Amino acid sequence: MIKFAAIVMALAAMVSGASHARDLVKIDGSSTVFPITEAVAEEFQTAERGKTMVTVGISGTGGGFKKFCRGDTDISDASRPIKDSEQQLCAENGIEYIELPAALDALTVVVNPNNDWVDHLSVAELKKIWQPAAQGRITQWSQVRSSFPNRPLTLFGPGTDSGTYDYFVEAIVNGKSSRGDFTASEDDNVLVQGVANDVNALGFFGLAYYEENRDKLKAVPISWKGGKPVTPSVENAKDASYQPLSRPIFIYVNKQSADTKPHVARFVEFYMNKKHAAPLVKEVGYVPLPEKAYDLAAKKFKNRVTGTVFHGAEVGVGIEELMARTPQG
Amino acid sequence: MANSSLANAQIESARIVAANRRTDLLMASIGILVLGIATLLLTSVFVGLLASGWDRLINPDFYTHFPSRHPQQAGIISAIVGSSLVMLVTAVIAIPLGVAAGLYLEEYAPKNWLTDLIEINVSNLAGVPSIIYGLLALGLFVYAFSLGETILTAGLTLALLILPVIIVATREAVRSIPLELREAAYGLGADKWQVVRMYVLPAARPGIFTGVIVGLARAIGEAAPLITIGALTFIAFLPPLPVQATPPFVNFDWLTSPFTVMPIQLFNWVSRPQAEFHVNAAATGVVLMVMTLAMNALAIYVRLRLRRLHR
Numbered sequence: 001m002i003k004f005a006a007i008v009m010a011l012a013a014m015v016s017g018a019s020h021a022r023d024l025v026k027i028d029g030s031s032t033v034f035p036i037t038e039a040v041a042e043e044f045q046t047a048e049r050g051k052t053m054v055t056v057g058i059s060g061t062g063g064g065f066k067k068f069c070r071g072d073t074d075i076s077d078a079s080r081p082i083k084d085s086e087q088q089l090c091a092e093n094g095i096e097y098i099e100l101p102a103a104l105d106a107l108t109v110v111v112n113p114n115n116d117w118v119d120h121l122s123v124a125e126l127k128k129i130w131q132p133a134a135q136g137r138i139t140q141w142s143q144v145r146s147s148f149p150n151r152p153l154t155l156f157g158p159g160t161d162s163g164t165y166d167y168f169v170e171a172i173v174n175g176k177s178s179r180g181d182f183t184a185s186e187d188d189n190v191l192v193q194g195v196a197n198d199v200n201a202l203g204f205f206g207l208a209y210y211e212e213n214r215d216k217l218k219a220v221p222i223s224w225k226g227g228k229p230v231t232p233s234v235e236n237a238k239d240a241s242y243q244p245l246s247r248p249i250f251i252y253v254n255k256q257s258a259d260t261k262p263h264v265a266r267f268v269e270f271y272m273n274k275k276h277a278a279p280l281v282k283e284v285g286y287v288p289l290p291e292k293a294y295d296l297a298a299k300k301f302k303n304r305v306t307g308t309v310f311h312g313a314e315v316g317v318g319i320e321e322l323m324a325r326t327p328q329g
Numbered sequence: 330m331a332n333s334s335l336a337n338a339q340i341e342s343a344r345i346v347a348a349n350r351r352t353d354l355l356m357a358s359i360g361i362l363v364l365g366i367a368t369l370l371l372t373s374v375f376v377g378l379l380a381s382g383w384d385r386l387i388n389p390d391f392y393t394h395f396p397s398r399h400p401q402q403a404g405i406i407s408a409i410v411g412s413s414l415v416m417l418v419t420a421v422i423a424i425p426l427g428v429a430a431g432l433y434l435e436e437y438a439p440k441n442w443l444t445d446l447i448e449i450n451v452s453n454l455a456g457v458p459s460i461i462y463g464l465l466a467l468g469l470f471v472y473a474f475s476l477g478e479t480i481l482t483a484g485l486t487l488a489l490l491i492l493p494v495i496i497v498a499t500r501e502a503v504r505s506i507p508l509e510l511r512e513a514a515y516g517l518g519a520d521k522w523q524v525v526r527m528y529v530l531p532a533a534r535p536g537i538f539t540g541v542i543v544g545l546a547r548a549i550g551e552a553a554p555l556i557t558i559g560a561l562t563f564i565a566f567l568p569p570l571p572v573q574a575t576p577p578f579v580n581f582d583w584l585t586s587p588f589t590v591m592p593i594q595l596f597n598w599v600s601r602p603q604a605e606f607h608v609n610a611a612a613t614g615v616v617l618m619v620m621t622l623a624m625n626a627l628a629i630y631v632r633l634r635l636r637r638l639h640r
Binding site: 022028031034035037038039041042045053054055056057058059063067072186187188189206208209211212213280283284285 | 396397398478556557559560561562563564565566587593597599600601602603604607
């Protein structure tokens with residue numbers, strides 16, 4: 001009994017020694033951005049030698065902004081730009097934010113490897129497949145292009161409240177919603193399995209899921225506005241030739257946190273340092289920004305430039321062009 | 330004549346006995362078959378997880394490391410500690426409240442329309458999807474009471490979630506106690522509380538414990554309501570210990586600590602693109618199942634001990 005008490009005391013002493021007030025960086029938001037922020041957080045904590053702690057949640061882009069605009073979190077991960085309604089919420093609570101691109105993702109349209117008829121698809125053909133009016137009507141491959149065989153068309157896509165879905169629909173259908181009769185899953189690995197097991201399938205998700213499953217899937221080159229079909233890849237996303245399905249993903253920093261908590265500012269500086277960001281982003285399966293874009297982002301943060309460069313929906317804009325804009329709001 | 334009718338009756342009864350035996354045998358085989366299928370399913374899931382997660386399970390680092398972007402170095406220490414502490418809070422709140430509410434409804438409450446209404450609602454609450462409890466908790470505990478995204482909030486949320494299960498189980502268990510037991514006790518001059526405390530509760534214990542086990546096993550596997558209230562996914566530090574070296578020796582700071590739990594860690598790893606993370610997810614699944622089984626074993630052990638003490 002005495003021995004037990006001694007052990008407890010020793011443990012307690014150890015912990016209470018280590019647990020005095022630690023600096024905390026609170027992050028929540030998109031599960032798409034999570035792997036990047038997790039990697040940066042891990043490296044940052046190592047670099048700070050345990051002085052600063054970082055916590056990262058996965059409430060989703062929308063859920064993350066709800067907390068961010070209440071002032072509950074210091075940084076919000078977002079797989080799409082902040083919406084007008086969220087900007088309003090932030091404004092009501094007096095939250096100013098700095099919008100910083102973290103990486104690029106290339107939404108990849110995939111088919112089964114035994115599909116020998118699709119060599120590429122145009123954005124117009126994808127729209128024909130995915131627009132709401134196609135529901136129950138476009139059910140055969142031959143309806144998409146007359147040279148395709150008369151086979152049933154089965155569709156797979158991410159859940160309708162994911163940023164990935166929002167962006168795809170925006171870029172392809174130019175609207176807020178797509179047809180509803182497709183197999184939706186929040187877990188992209190389920191979509192991978194679905195397309196891998198069905199020769200008639202077509203699906204879309206982030207590039208990382210294609211890269212990890214190259215043997216089970218075939219990526220479809222996409223042509224836009226009469227241009228040449230471009231294959232989704234790290235290089236083509238980085239030089240902005242893969243459009244309109246390349247999208248930037250973001251972190252939003254609470255300006256007040258950045259000003260009053262030095263550890264939050266240190267974390268963001270660490271995140272936007274190209275020496276850390278580029279290799280980490282690549283390691284977790286995303287496309288790093290061009291180095292110049294990280295420099296521009298670091299400068300933007302240093303000057304505390306608040307607001308968003310996005311107003312309303314837009315797609316197919318290169319990252320360098322975005323960085324050159326002056327934010328408003 | 331009389332002899333032959335007697336013989337007929339004997340033959341007849343022998344026929345009925347044989348038929349009943351056949352039915353018994355049939356029912357027993359169906360029962361064994363169903364049990365076999367259920368056990369086989371559970372075993373195959375467990376063995377499948379065990380096989381795919383084996384490499385991580387035998388690595389002690391898996392149990393002592395924090396999550397990481399390197400699948401080989403990632404561990405579940407923050408999830409194990411988080412799940413254990415959340416379950417502790419849940420049990421401490423839900424068990425006394427649930428048992429007391431069940432006892433009141435069954436033993437004390439007058440049988441009228443109000444009691445009926447409460448009964449129906451409690452039974453319905455047991456079937457409400459867990460995400461609804463998460464939304465309720467977000468509005469009530471996190472925003473209205475400003476408890477934040479803490480272990481205390483999570484424990485309270487899961488306690489709400491399993492309260493109906495415990496209440497319903499308690500009522501069923503109490504209701505199944507024979508009336509004669511109570512009447513015998515009353516006959517010896519015991520008052521109502523004495524009857525409940527000394528006879529009804531001890532006799533109803535096995536049923537109550539079963540309800541508690543079912544409730545806690547449901548709670549430990551929940552991810553959705555905890556994600557809603559803001560449980561984290563990456564957290565590389567532990568809550569402060571509940572005991573300390575300086576007076577008053579106990580410390581409740583851990584209640585206000587941010588946390589993650591096993592199902593959330595599992596969910597995150599399952600949805601990652603890299604196959605190495607899926608190995609971690611399988612290993613986490615095994616640990617979660619073992620934790621659930623351990624909890625059940627503990628409850629069964631306590632039940633047996635109490636039963637022995639009671640005799």
